[in-house]
Amino acid sequence: MQSDIVYRTEDIPPEEILDYLVETDTDRHLIDALKGRSPVVLKGSRGVGKSFLMRAAEAEIRRDFSELKVLPVYVTFAQASLIRQDTPDRFLMWMMAKLCTSILRAASTFGLTLPGGSAITAIQGSSAIGNYAGMQKVESIFETSWMHDQQQDLPVAVPDPEILRDAVEDLCRYTGIKRVVVFVDEAAHVFIPEQQRQFFTLMRDLRSPYLTVKAAVYPGATSYGHAFQPTHDASLLSVDRNVTDSEYAAAMRSIVYKQDDSLKKQIEPNGDVFDTLSYAATGNPRILLKTLLMRAPFNRRNAQETIREYYREEIWKEHSNLSERYPGHSQLIDWGRGFIEDSVLPALFARNSGRSSQTSSYFWIHRDAPQAVREALRLLCYSGIVQEGDAGIRATRGEIGTRYMVNLGCMFAQDAEPIKFGQHVRQHLHLKRMVEYGANHPAYRPIDKFALGSVDSAGNQALEAQLDRSIDYLDVTKFQRSKLRDELGLLTIGEVLKSDEEVFKRAYYVGTKRARQMRNAAVTAVLEYLSG
Numbered sequence: 001m002q003s004d005i006v007y008r009t010e011d012i013p014p015e016e017i018l019d020y021l022v023e024t025d026t027d028r029h030l031i032d033a034l035k036g037r038s039p040v041v042l043k044g045s046r047g048v049g050k051s052f053l054m055r056a057a058e059a060e061i062r063r064d065f066s067e068l069k070v071l072p073v074y075v076t077f078a079q080a081s082l083i084r085q086d087t088p089d090r091f092l093m094w095m096m097a098k099l100c101t102s103i104l105r106a107a108s109t110f111g112l113t114l115p116g117g118s119a120i121t122a123i124q125g126s127s128a129i130g131n132y133a134g135m136q137k138v139e140s141i142f143e144t145s146w147m148h149d150q151q152q153d154l155p156v157a158v159p160d161p162e163i164l165r166d167a168v169e170d171l172c173r174y175t176g177i178k179r180v181v182v183f184v185d186e187a188a189h190v191f192i193p194e195q196q197r198q199f200f201t202l203m204r205d206l207r208s209p210y211l212t213v214k215a216a217v218y219p220g221a222t223s224y225g226h227a228f229q230p231t232h233d234a235s236l237l238s239v240d241r242n243v244t245d246s247e248y249a250a251a252m253r254s255i256v257y258k259q260d261d262s263l264k265k266q267i268e269p270n271g272d273v274f275d276t277l278s279y280a281a282t283g284n285p286r287i288l289l290k291t292l293l294m295r296a297p298f299n300r301r302n303a304q305e306t307i308r309e310y311y312r313e314e315i316w317k318e319h320s321n322l323s324e325r326y327p328g329h330s331q332l333i334d335w336g337r338g339f340i341e342d343s344v345l346p347a348l349f350a351r352n353s354g355r356s357s358q359t360s361s362y363f364w365i366h367r368d369a370p371q372a373v374r375e376a377l378r379l380l381c382y383s384g385i386v387q388e389g390d391a392g393i394r395a396t397r398g399e400i401g402t403r404y405m406v407n408l409g410c411m412f413a414q415d416a417e418p419i420k421f422g423q424h425v426r427q428h429l430h431l432k433r434m435v436e437y438g439a440n441h442p443a444y445r446p447i448d449k450f451a452l453g454s455v456d457s458a459g460n461q462a463l464e465a466q467l468d469r470s471i472d473y474l475d476v477t478k479f480q481r482s483k484l485r486d487e488l489g490l491l492t493i494g495e496v497l498k499s500d501e502e503v504f505k506r507a508y509y510v511g512t513k514r515a516r517q518m519r520n521a522a523v524t525a526v527l528e529y530l531s532g
Helices: 014-020 025-035 050-063 078-082 090-109 119-124 133-143 161-175 193-206 248-259 261-280 285-292 300-325 327-352 371-383 408-412 418-427 453-458 463-467 478-487 493-498 512-531
Strands: 040-043 070-076 179-185 211-217 235-238 362-366 386-388 400-406 435-437
Touching: 014 050, 014 248, 025 040, 025 050, 025 179, 025 235, 040 050, 050 070, 050 179, 050 211, 070 090, 090 119, 090 133, 090 161, 090 179, 090 193, 119 133, 119 161, 161 179, 161 193, 161 211, 179 193, 193 211, 248 261, 248 285, 261 285, 261 300, 261 408, 261 418, 285 300, 300 327, 300 371, 300 408, 300 418, 327 362, 327 371, 327 400, 327 408, 327 418, 327 435, 362 371, 371 386, 400 408, 408 418, 463 493
Parallel strands: 040 211, 040 235, 070 179, 179 211, 362 435
Antiparallel strands: 362 400, 386 400
16 A cells, blocks of 8 residues: 555654644644743653644744744654763753753754843853753763773863753843743653663753753553652643543544545445454554554455554554563563463453453553562563553452453454454443453563562663664665665674665665665654664
8 A cells, every 4th residue: 555654753854844733632632831930841662642732832933933932842852872872960960961962953953142241151061152062962972882992081161950050041131932842752762771861860850940841651561760750740631542432543643634635535435343453453543553553455355454454463463572681671561561461361351252342452560569560560561562551440349450451453363363353342441341450470480580680780881882783683675774784785883883874875876865865764763763
């Protein structure tokens, strides 16, 4: 199926982002919160639309700048995995330098004249008005530190959080703007807990009437540290879309039509099939778009094959691959997969195949279950296989625990006729029909003595070991991978990261434009891989 659909927000020009917005009550609530005064931690698994919502909020603030007088600043910390951890403060200094340059660049974009003789000078790294080349150089030194054995001297001093707060206040008072909103994408650098703790401590330290930070994080592997408490220091909001919402199917269909209206010709004659595929994605637009385009043309038979292939194989393979990248987590990852595949899904499938008029994709874990069980479930949430629901739910005999939901696609794929079975499950889905796992369930035995202390130390894997891995681990197209390996001889992740556009242009039929696209795609895949 040929289509102009894009999977990632990064592929949409900023000025076009609002054209892709599907206005639902949930999305509007999240965007308004991201535009507001309070700090926000936006939580969601890969592909659910965290970056899109942040970009949409930034675009609306940018559009209404003359009226709102709020300066939007978008920052991505995707290259955090490349920062060497030789000293404890290197990551903090890199974050500060990146925030300084991002704020100054945004001010320059809106034509704001910066005051001289104030704290602005400290975050510029220069007394020259409008010059922040010094801080850009600091960023570059940290981001290329993995290429060098010795630390390089910094050209300018990096300010501390208090100076940055003062500089933002000076900027607001001098230019007449009300406040600065900083959107930080990929704030949780998965499996590098020390970086996460430093970021959230900084987020707390930067809070002021003139500066608000909004951060996007993954569920399952986020370490907030002792200084930052999500429920007190920010609004913790989830991007998970509720499949029991009456508007769910229409909203998911609108997401597809917003990207490529020509797909209506294939989807509308197969409306029930498409709706089942959209429910299989369990609120994840990226998964829906991927599975929609896996086979052409779109029809019942191809959709059934897609569900069987993706939800029986691909989604599990992606989860299991995490253990290859992060060996310290392998026992948690492997047990979590086995728990869902061998215990939860068969129990739910048996229940959904019975005579009851109610179906379920929910299971419940007792609050006193081993902590390792909860950690394994959080990793499944990160992969999008499980969604964490409400805590404090009463189950049989009044016991208290947390309700989780298994990805509906994994449930549909249990049946030989996933479309027919999926229609039955989604039409009769009920929260109360959950499978319960008590505090000492036998399924916990392989993991209940797991030493959680090894997880934290395992997060700081040697960067060199990751860079030496094969490009087969990267999520790039077959065409791009063949160009990288067969024509350019780039066999490792490190070799791809070190290559510039001139190297890519050596490939047959790759000119300036395609070289830029290939490098952007490859570097994005590299950084996503290194960050988790």
